[in-house]
Amino acid sequence: xxxxxxxxxxxxxxxxxxxxxxxxxxxxxxxxxxxxxxxxxxxxxxxxxxxxxxxxxxxxxxxxxxxxxxxxxxxxxxxxxxxxxxxxxxxxxxxxxxxxxxxxxxxxxxxxxxxxxxxxxxxxxxxxxxxxxxxxxxxxxxxxxxxxxxxxxxxxxxxxxxxxxxxxxxxxxxxxxxxxxxxxxxxxxxxxxxxxxxxxxxxxxxxxxxxxxxxxxxxxxxxxxxxxxxxxxxxxxxxxxxxxxxxxxxxxxxxxxxxxxxxxxxxxxxxxxxxxxxxxxxxxxxxxxxxxxxxxxxxxxxxxxxxxxxxxxxxxxxxxxxxxxxxxxxxxxxxxxxxxxxxxxxxxxxx
Amino acid sequence: xxxxxxxxxxxxxxxxxxxxxxxxxxxxxxxxxxxxxxxxxxxxxxxxxxxxxxxxxxxxxxxxxxxxxxxxxxxxxxxxxxxxxxxxxxxxxxxxxxxxxxxxxxxxxxxxxxxxxxxxxxxxxxxxxxxxxxxxxxxxxxxxxxxxxxxxxxxxxxxxxxxxxxxxxxxxxxxxxxxxxxxxxxxxxxxxxxxxxxxxxxxxxxxxxxxxxxxxxxxxxxxxxxxxxxxxxxxxxxxxxxxxxxxxxxxxxxxxxxxxxxxxxxxxxxxxxxxxxxxxxxxxxxxxxxxxxxxxxxxxxxxxxxxxxxxxxxxxxxxxxxxxxxxxxxx
Numbered sequence: 069x070x071x072x073x074x075x076x077x078x079x080x081x082x083x084x085x086x087x088x089x090x091x092x093x094x095x096x097x098x099x100x101x102x103x104x105x106x107x108x109x110x111x112x113x114x115x116x117x118x119x120x121x122x123x124x125x126x127x128x129x130x131x132x133x134x135x136x137x138x139x140x141x142x143x144x145x146x147x148x149x150x151x152x153x154x155x156x157x158x159x160x161x162x163x164x165x166x167x168x169x170x171x172x173x174x175x176x177x178x179x180x181x182x183x184x185x186x187x188x189x190x191x192x193x194x195x196x197x198x199x200x201x202x203x204x205x206x207x208x209x210x211x212x213x214x215x216x217x218x219x220x221x222x223x224x225x226x227x228x229x230x231x232x233x234x235x236x237x238x239x240x241x242x243x244x245x246x247x248x249x250x251x252x253x254x255x256x257x258x259x260x261x262x263x264x265x266x267x268x269x270x271x272x273x274x275x276x277x278x279x280x281x282x283x284x285x286x287x288x289x290x291x292x293x294x295x296x297x298x299x300x301x302x303x304x305x306x307x308x309x310x311x312x313x314x315x316x317x318x319x320x321x322x323x324x325x326x327x328x329x330x331x332x333x334x335x336x337x338x339x340x341x342x343x344x345x346x347x348x349x350x351x352x353x354x355x356x357x358x359x360x361x362x363x364x365x366x367x368x369x370x371x372x373x374x375x376x377x378x379x380x381x382x383x384x385x386x387x388x389x390x391x392x393x394x395x396x397x398x399x400x401x402x403x404x405x406x407x408x409x410x411x412x413x414x415x416x417x418x419x
Numbered sequence: 420x421x422x423x424x425x426x427x428x429x430x431x432x433x434x435x436x437x438x439x440x441x442x443x444x445x446x447x448x449x450x451x452x453x454x455x456x457x458x459x460x461x462x463x464x465x466x467x468x469x470x471x472x473x474x475x476x477x478x479x480x481x482x483x484x485x486x487x488x489x490x491x492x493x494x495x496x497x498x499x500x501x502x503x504x505x506x507x508x509x510x511x512x513x514x515x516x517x518x519x520x521x522x523x524x525x526x527x528x529x530x531x532x533x534x535x536x537x538x539x540x541x542x543x544x545x546x547x548x549x550x551x552x553x554x555x556x557x558x559x560x561x562x563x564x565x566x567x568x569x570x571x572x573x574x575x576x577x578x579x580x581x582x583x584x585x586x587x588x589x590x591x592x593x594x595x596x597x598x599x600x601x602x603x604x605x606x607x608x609x610x611x612x613x614x615x616x617x618x619x620x621x622x623x624x625x626x627x628x629x630x631x632x633x634x635x636x637x638x639x640x641x642x643x644x645x646x647x648x649x650x651x652x653x654x655x656x657x658x659x660x661x662x663x664x665x666x667x668x669x670x671x672x673x674x675x676x677x678x679x680x681x682x683x684x685x686x687x688x689x690x691x692x693x694x695x696x697x698x699x700x701x702x703x704x705x706x707x708x709x710x711x712x713x714x715x716x717x718x719x720x721x722x723x724x725x726x727x728x729x730x731x732x733x734x735x736x737x738x739x740x741x742x743x744x745x746x747x748x749x750x
Contacts (some may be wrong), residue, residue: 117578146645153539156531160619163612164555167566226451234448244740245455250748251736252664252729253673254560255463255703259725263465290453316437317444345559348675348707373561377676380565388569395562406557410550 089139096134100127120158127151144283168399175396178389184397188358188375195388202394204360205375208275209401211364212354212371213340215279216286221336223292228335232298233320243295250288257284258349261323266353275364278354278371282343292340297331298324334412341405345398372398420501462729472716481723485509487686492714497722505720509689511727513603515698517678518606518671520694521614526664528611529618534652536619538644539627549623556616563677567609574683575605579695594696601683603690603699609677614667618671621666625659625746626652662742669735673728675703684708702728 105125108114113122127368131147183201191200227246231239265271271280301324309319325332350356355368356378372394379391437445474481476494484506493499532552536545579599586592599605629652637647651661677699685698702724709721 115577117574140591142643143645145642145649148647149648150539153531153535156528157535157540160528160532160612160615163615164551166570167555167558167562167612170566171562223451223454226448227454227675228454230448234445234452236449236452238449238452242452242455244737245459246734247740248736249455250461250738251669251673251732253675253703253705253732254461255673256466256542256725256729256732257673259722260462260465261704263469263722264461267469274660284462287455315441315444317440320444345561347561347564348703349557350709352710371675373559376561376565380568380680391565395565398559399562402557402559403554410553418726 078094086139092134092138096127096130096138100130100140104129111187116162120155124151127154154376171179171392171395174389175399178393183390183393187360190361191358191380194384195386196387200390202372202375202390202397205370205372205394206397207222207360208357208369208371209373209398211346211362212275212278212282212350212369213344215276215364216282216343217336217340219280220283220286221290224287224335224339225294225332227287227291228294228298229320229324230359231295233316233324234360246288246291248408249284250292252284254285254346255348255352257281260284261349262352272366273353273355273368274366275354275361275369278350278369279364281349281353282346285346285349286339286343289342290335293329293335293338294332297328297335300331300358301327330352330412330415334409337405337409337412340410341402344402344405345373347377351377372401427667436716459733462587463726466726466729467475467481470719470726473719473723477505481506481729482511483508485688487709487720489714489717492716494716501578505717506724507700507702507705507720507724507727510684510685510700510702510724511731512689512691513682513684514702514728514731516690516692516694517603517606517610517682517699517701518668520603520662521610521671522618522668524607524611525615525618525667526660529615529624529662529663529667532615534621534648536623538648549620551573552578552616552619556620558613558727559672560613560677563609563613564680567605567677568680571603571608572600575608578598579604583695591692592692594693596696598697599695601697602695603682604694605697606678606682606701607694609681610671610674613674614670614679617670618667620664621663621743622656622660625656625663625743628659628747629655656746658742659746662739662744662746665735665739665742669732669739670737673703673732675701675707679704679707689747 098291101123104119104126106124107126108119113119122202128148128151131151132144135142135144135147178197180198182198185203185205186199187204188200188202189204224274227242230236230242258281261277265277265280266273270278305323305327306319309323314322350371351374354371354374356374357368357370361367361369376391376394376398378396379387431543445461472494476496477484485502485508486504486506488504490503491499491501492503495502500703540548576599579602580597582592583594583597583599633655634647637651642650669684682699682701682704683697684700686700688698690698690700691698705724706721709717713721
């Protein structure tokens with residue numbers, strides 16, 4: 069009597085995959101893309117999207133065949149789902165890389181040092197890239213973001229403190245309105261500031277008007293993240309402080325805020341990252357300028373997003389090259405803010 | 420004897436007399452909590468007030484007419500010789516059409532990505548990949564505007580031509596004029612890539628809430644990956660997925676500069692369904708396009724358009740947050 073056994077995986081006896089199964093999997097999942105490439109090179113199908121579609125169809129078929137006739141049988145729906153999930157990853161990653169890569173390749177191609185250290189007052193319609201620059205836009209963005217932060221960070225943290233400390237009857241409504249506020253379209257925030265402050269003559273087109281418009285967009289981000297952070301402060305700490313006779317004001321100032329400190333910084337940075345690239349509200353409030361203006365209270369002010377927008381409207385070859393460079397600077401700023409926030413998050417144990 | 424046993428501790432309500440400082444402090448916090456409400460009310464009030472001249476003159480027709488003509492900027496009652504007409508139906512419908520296209524693409528894509536993160540890609544790469552998605556979600560919209568115009572459109576034209584050639588018999592892919600550069604389809608593609616990360620992040624959070632017991636039980640009953648996803652994960656998180664899609668919808672409705680360069684605005688007729696045609700509408704783009712050279716009455720019309728946009732996005736977002744929260748609360 070002979071007992072035939074398939075050679076089981078010796079290191080994981082419970083794992084039913086044997087070498088035949090693994091070789092079949094390998095053959096299908098590596099072979100199909102190669103087959104698709106072959107088909108594309110032999111037929112009239114062209115382009116990356118043609119290759120992708122060919123691969124998708126072929127892999128759905130080969131996956132189904134493997135499921136039906138392979139070493140281990142499973143449903144065709146199962147294999148199709150896996151292929152479609154991989155396809156969704158490929159589409160997203162390709163699209164995302166096609167956004168990120170040109171920003172850096174075209175941005176670096178346009179680089180010359182004057183772009184960082186001059187404003188655009190000397191730029192004529194067809195000036196070469198070695199005249200003028202985006203200093204005015206960088207300074208403008210910095211000032212506008214600074215003022216927007218000064219306005220919205222305190223209010224955002226206050227709103228979060230209301231939810232976590234006062235815990236009054238209004239809590240669900242406060243949460244709801246903060247969420248609703250995070251959905252306000254950016255252009256509407258711009259219109260609001262234009263109607264409320266600029267038309268009524270309280271403020272001119274200026275950096276401060278832009279900052280107020282952006283603070284409307286920033287506040288909900290700060291408030292929601294700050295709320296998550298403050299909820300992480302253990303209630304025991306609050307009770308202990310109250311039991312020692314502290315007033316609520318002292319509890320918040322001496323216990324809650326210090327222990328949530330790094331998280332609140334994260335909340336603020338995420339808020340800043342959210343608004344640094346906002347364009348539409350600034351077009352209606354800060355309005356844009358070609359010269360360096362460091363006074364946020366008067367005169368229109370430029371910012372990187374406005375600069376990119378107007379350069380695109382101009383549309384000349386050098387204008388667009390400058391726009392790509394400004395895009396790269398903007399992306400680096402947002403990336404740095406984002407990286408800092410994530411670094412602080414990973415250290416504070418916040419989810 | 421028994422009397423000593425009756426002295427069990429019972430919970431007592433403690434009334435705290437707050438100090439004056441504390442009451443002021445709580446007042447400040449309550450004010451902070453109400454700021455968002457005040458801002459929302461302020462936005463509504465100021466927009467309504469500024470939109471009043473146009474809304475009074477044109478009434479509800481402002482939302483159902485198709486035209487945008489500034490004329491001499493005077494109302495007929497003010498003795499206008501060249502009366503202006505404003506109607507934003509093409510823009511309103513355009514915004515909604517673009518948002519539907521983008522969600523139609525981003526929803527399957529986002530759910531696919533979320534499922535991949537949870538069930539497909541190696542655990543070691545999950546952290547890096549979610550970081551990547553978060554980063555894409557943080558890309559400013561103006562960058563997408565630049566990308567859409569210079570990178571996407573050259574490819575998108577080919578796709579649109581192909582769709583029109585092969586599937587032109589389906590009404591939505593038919594065109595009256597074969598120009599594909601600035602169509603609702605193009606704008607929808609740009610927005611789809613913008614909101615896919617949002618949908619993916621929200622759905623992934625919801626998937627993470629599916630009780631592991633349910634999944635283990637399904638596995639023990641012999642469920643495959645597909646049947647577990649179909650019968651356990653998706654039904655459990657349906658509300659959250661719809662909520663994520665609505666969040667994306669709200670973002671897509673209000674987006675301005677990413678759409679501005681890839682959409683031809685057409686004011687005189689509603690493009691109901693021809694998504695490949697170079698004529699569409701977007702309320703936000705309308706505001707940016709007309710703001711610079713608008714007279715007083717036209718500005719008022721722009722405010723009315725902004726008010727409509729504000730109300731629509733508010734409704735979409737309110738529905739979204741209700742769905743997401745109720746789905747989270749099910750845990």
